Amino acid sequence: MIRVLVVEDDKYLNKLICDYLSLEGFQVSSALDGESAWKILQDSTTEFDAVTVDLLLPRMMGAELFSKINEDTRLSPLKKIGISGVYKDPADQERVCSLHQLSAYLLKPFDLSELAAQLRGESPPSSSEKLQGSGDLAQTPLERLFFQAYCRAFTGSLNLKWQDSDRKIFFLNGHPVSASSSSLSENLGAFLIQEALIDSEQREEISKQMAEKAQYFGEALLELGILLKSELYQALRKHTYQILMNSFSTRQGQYSFESLEELPSHLPHIEFNPFLLMLEAQKRQISAAALEELFQIKAKDFPARGPRFFQLLPSCNPSLELQKHFEIWPPELSLSDWFNKIGIENRESAQRTLYLFETLGVLGWQSEPPESNERPEQVFQFEEQRAQENQEHDRKTSEKIREVYMDALNQNFFELLRVSEEASREEIEEKYRELRFEAHPDRFLGKLRGETSRILQDYLTRLDKAYQCLIDDDRRQEYLARVSRSSEDSAADSKRYLQAQDLFHQAQRELAKEKFTEAKLLFDRAYASWAAGIEYRLFSIYTDFRSKASAKLSEKQAQLNRLKEVCLQNPHLETGFLLLGHAHRHLNQVSAAREAYQKALQISPDLEEALNALSRLAEKERKHFQFKLPKILSKKILKRALVIALLTAAFVPLYRLQKSFQSEDAAVIRPDPAMLREHFQTNRIEIKAQFAQIQVKSGEVRGLPDAVVRHRCQRSLLLLEVYGAERLFVIEENHGLSAFCTRDQFRRY
Structure with missing residues (x-):
C-alpha cells in the first residue's frame, strides 16, 4: 500500500483529496500547513512513500518544505508532487520540478484521477475519462450531478436549461461557488429590489453605467456608491443561494458539464457546502x-x-x-x-x-x-486544525448564531428545546442544559460582535423562558393550549426583525451621505419595529446629535450625555462606544474621544473603524505633540504671571515670555531612538500610556513588502513594551502615518 502525506491548506480540497486517495487504496495522512507537515514527517513512525504539497501554504511555504525534505537524507527519496495554480507556463513548471526534484507538478484545477495515477507512476488519464457530458434532468437527479462534481473536484460550470430559462452553476474544486440565471425574476437587479437594497431608479442608473463603461452589474453598483462591499457580498451570497434552491426544485430540462481551467474573474467565489444545500432543498420539497x-x-x-x-x-x-x-x-x-x-x-x-x-x-x-x-x-x-482558524471560526460562529436565532423566532418552546410535547421533566432538563452549554457566551471567548452578542443573549433568554414554562406542569398545560397562536406571533417576530434590518441598512446609507435627519427617521423606524435592536437606538441618538448643527453647545452636550448613558447601560456593545467617540471628536473633545475608541477596542480588538479613528487622532496631535501650553492655567493666572514677567524682565523678548510658560507633557516618555536601529532608522520615539509613535526616515516603510514592515513593526513594539506600549504608530518623514500594529494586528496606510 502506498503511504501518502497530503499537504493542502484548503480544508475542503484537502478532505476531497484524502477521501479519494483512501478509496483508491492509498494509506493517507494529512496536514493543513507546511510546519505541521514537517513535524509529521519528522515525528511520525510511518515511512511515507510520497508527499503532495500545495506550494502556497501558511506557516511554511511549500518550496521551503521541499527544501527541508531534500536536505534530509532519510526523506529525500520520497516521491514529491507539487500542486498549485501559480505556475501556468510549462517552462516555469519544468523549472520548479527541477529545482525541487519533483516527480510531477499538477496545475489547479486538476482531476483527482490524475493525482492517483502520478502517485502510482502510471500514465495520466485521457480527457475522455474526465467529468463531462450532458443528459436529461428527468433521468439524472440534480443531487447526483452535484455529487459527481464533488467526487471529481470538478472546476467549471453545470449548465441547466429548461424552456426559455438557462442557469449556470459554477464549481471550484467540487464545491458550488456562484450561480447565474437568464430568468428576469432571478437576475441580480430584481433580487436587490426585492430585498429593498436598491430601487427601480437606481437600477436604471446602474444599467446606464454598465452600457456606458462596459461594466458588470456589481462593478457599476459599487462605483456609484449605492451599496457597500460587505452589503453586496451578503446580497450575492443570498442571491446565489436562491438560484441554487430554485435549481433543485426544477426536475425537468437538460444539463451539461463544461470544464474550465479557471472560473471567470468577475464571479464571486462564495463557497457552499453541497451536502447542506441538498439537505435544505430536500427539506423544502x-x-x-x-x-x-x-x-x-x-x-x-x-x-x-x-x-x-x-x-x-x-x-x-x-x-x-x-x-x-x-x-x-x-x-x-x-x-x-x-x-x-x-x-x-x-x-x-x-x-x-x-x-x-x-x-x-x-x-x-x-x-x-x-x-x-x-x-x-x-x-x-x-x-483540531479548524481550531487554529480563529478569524474564519469567528465569522462562521456569528453566522451560525444568526441562523439559530432566526429559527428560534419561529419555534414554540417544545421546538426550541428540541423535545416532544410528551417529554418528561428529566428529558427537558437534560436538553436545556445541553443547549445552554452550547450557547453559553463564555464558550466564544468574548469574540462576538455587538449585534451577534445581543441576539445570542436574546436566544438564551428564550431558552430560559421555555425551560421555566415546561418544567411547571400547570404552565405547560396552559402553554400547550396557545401553541398555535404563538407560532403566528413568532412569524410576525421574524418579519419585524427582517423589516428592521432593511430599515437599518437604508439608514446607514443615508448616514454615509451625511443626511443625518433622514438617517435618524429610518433608525427610529427600525427601533420601533424591533425594540431589541439597541444598535438602532444608539445610531438614532447619534444622528440626532449630528443633525443639530446650529444648536447651542449645551444642547449638544446634553445629547452626547444621553448617548453616553445608553452606552454605559449596554457595556458589551462596541458600536455605542464607537459612536460616542465620533461624537466627542465632533466637539473636539480629544481625550474623551480617545477613551471611547479604546473602550470599543477592548470589546472588539479588530474593530477597524476605531483603529482608524485613533490613527487620525494620533496624526492630528503629532504636529503639536512636544510643546503645549498647560490647559490648567486659567486666564487670571496667566495675566498675573504676565505682569510679574514684565516687571522683572522688561527687555526680555515676548517669545521668551511665551516659552517660560510652555513645558513638555510629563506623561510622555521619549526613549533613545537608537534602541530600534536594528529595525528602523528612527528620528524620535514618543510613548504615552499604551500608545507609542516613532518617526522614521523617509523611505523606511514605503516600497517595502507588507510582510517585512509587519515584522519590523511588531519587533519594535516588543522592545517598547517595557515602557507600557501596546499599540505602535509609525510616522514616516514626508509621508505621515505609514503603519500601525499591535502584537496581533497590522495595517499599512
Whole structure:
C-alpha cells in the first residue's frame, strides 16, 4: 500500500483529496500547513512513500518544505508532487520540478484521477475519462450531478436549461461557488429590489453605467456608491443561494458539464457546502410526514453502507450525538430498531441524511443483515486544525448564531428545546442544559460582535423562558393550549426583525451621505419595529446629535450625555462606544474621544473603524505633540504671571515670555531612538500610556513588502513594551502615518 502525506491548506480540497486517495487504496495522512507537515514527517513512525504539497501554504511555504525534505537524507527519496495554480507556463513548471526534484507538478484545477495515477507512476488519464457530458434532468437527479462534481473536484460550470430559462452553476474544486440565471425574476437587479437594497431608479442608473463603461452589474453598483462591499457580498451570497434552491426544485430540462481551467474573474467565489444545500432543498420539497411514510416501507430492512457513507457523514453536519449513532450502527440492527435507539429528537435529521445518501447511491437496503460495512480506516474531519482558524471560526460562529436565532423566532418552546410535547421533566432538563452549554457566551471567548452578542443573549433568554414554562406542569398545560397562536406571533417576530434590518441598512446609507435627519427617521423606524435592536437606538441618538448643527453647545452636550448613558447601560456593545467617540471628536473633545475608541477596542480588538479613528487622532496631535501650553492655567493666572514677567524682565523678548510658560507633557516618555536601529532608522520615539509613535526616515516603510514592515513593526513594539506600549504608530518623514500594529494586528496606510 502506498503511504501518502497530503499537504493542502484548503480544508475542503484537502478532505476531497484524502477521501479519494483512501478509496483508491492509498494509506493517507494529512496536514493543513507546511510546519505541521514537517513535524509529521519528522515525528511520525510511518515511512511515507510520497508527499503532495500545495506550494502556497501558511506557516511554511511549500518550496521551503521541499527544501527541508531534500536536505534530509532519510526523506529525500520520497516521491514529491507539487500542486498549485501559480505556475501556468510549462517552462516555469519544468523549472520548479527541477529545482525541487519533483516527480510531477499538477496545475489547479486538476482531476483527482490524475493525482492517483502520478502517485502510482502510471500514465495520466485521457480527457475522455474526465467529468463531462450532458443528459436529461428527468433521468439524472440534480443531487447526483452535484455529487459527481464533488467526487471529481470538478472546476467549471453545470449548465441547466429548461424552456426559455438557462442557469449556470459554477464549481471550484467540487464545491458550488456562484450561480447565474437568464430568468428576469432571478437576475441580480430584481433580487436587490426585492430585498429593498436598491430601487427601480437606481437600477436604471446602474444599467446606464454598465452600457456606458462596459461594466458588470456589481462593478457599476459599487462605483456609484449605492451599496457597500460587505452589503453586496451578503446580497450575492443570498442571491446565489436562491438560484441554487430554485435549481433543485426544477426536475425537468437538460444539463451539461463544461470544464474550465479557471472560473471567470468577475464571479464571486462564495463557497457552499453541497451536502447542506441538498439537505435544505430536500427539506423544502419533502415534508417530514412524507419522509416518515417512505421509511416505514424500509422499517425491517438493513443498511448496506460503503466507505463513502462514513466519509461524507461529517459534511452533512449532523449533531455529535447523531453522528455517533450513525458510526456505531451495527449491521445486524434493522432500520426500525435503530430509529427507536436514536430517539425522537434525532429521527427527522437521520431520515433526511439517509434519504440523501440513498439518492446519491452511497447507501442501499437489503432484507438480510450484511456481513459487514466497509468502514474506512480514517475519516478526515480536520476538527483540531479548524481550531487554529480563529478569524474564519469567528465569522462562521456569528453566522451560525444568526441562523439559530432566526429559527428560534419561529419555534414554540417544545421546538426550541428540541423535545416532544410528551417529554418528561428529566428529558427537558437534560436538553436545556445541553443547549445552554452550547450557547453559553463564555464558550466564544468574548469574540462576538455587538449585534451577534445581543441576539445570542436574546436566544438564551428564550431558552430560559421555555425551560421555566415546561418544567411547571400547570404552565405547560396552559402553554400547550396557545401553541398555535404563538407560532403566528413568532412569524410576525421574524418579519419585524427582517423589516428592521432593511430599515437599518437604508439608514446607514443615508448616514454615509451625511443626511443625518433622514438617517435618524429610518433608525427610529427600525427601533420601533424591533425594540431589541439597541444598535438602532444608539445610531438614532447619534444622528440626532449630528443633525443639530446650529444648536447651542449645551444642547449638544446634553445629547452626547444621553448617548453616553445608553452606552454605559449596554457595556458589551462596541458600536455605542464607537459612536460616542465620533461624537466627542465632533466637539473636539480629544481625550474623551480617545477613551471611547479604546473602550470599543477592548470589546472588539479588530474593530477597524476605531483603529482608524485613533490613527487620525494620533496624526492630528503629532504636529503639536512636544510643546503645549498647560490647559490648567486659567486666564487670571496667566495675566498675573504676565505682569510679574514684565516687571522683572522688561527687555526680555515676548517669545521668551511665551516659552517660560510652555513645558513638555510629563506623561510622555521619549526613549533613545537608537534602541530600534536594528529595525528602523528612527528620528524620535514618543510613548504615552499604551500608545507609542516613532518617526522614521523617509523611505523606511514605503516600497517595502507588507510582510517585512509587519515584522519590523511588531519587533519594535516588543522592545517598547517595557515602557507600557501596546499599540505602535509609525510616522514616516514626508509621508505621515505609514503603519500601525499591535502584537496581533497590522495595517499599512
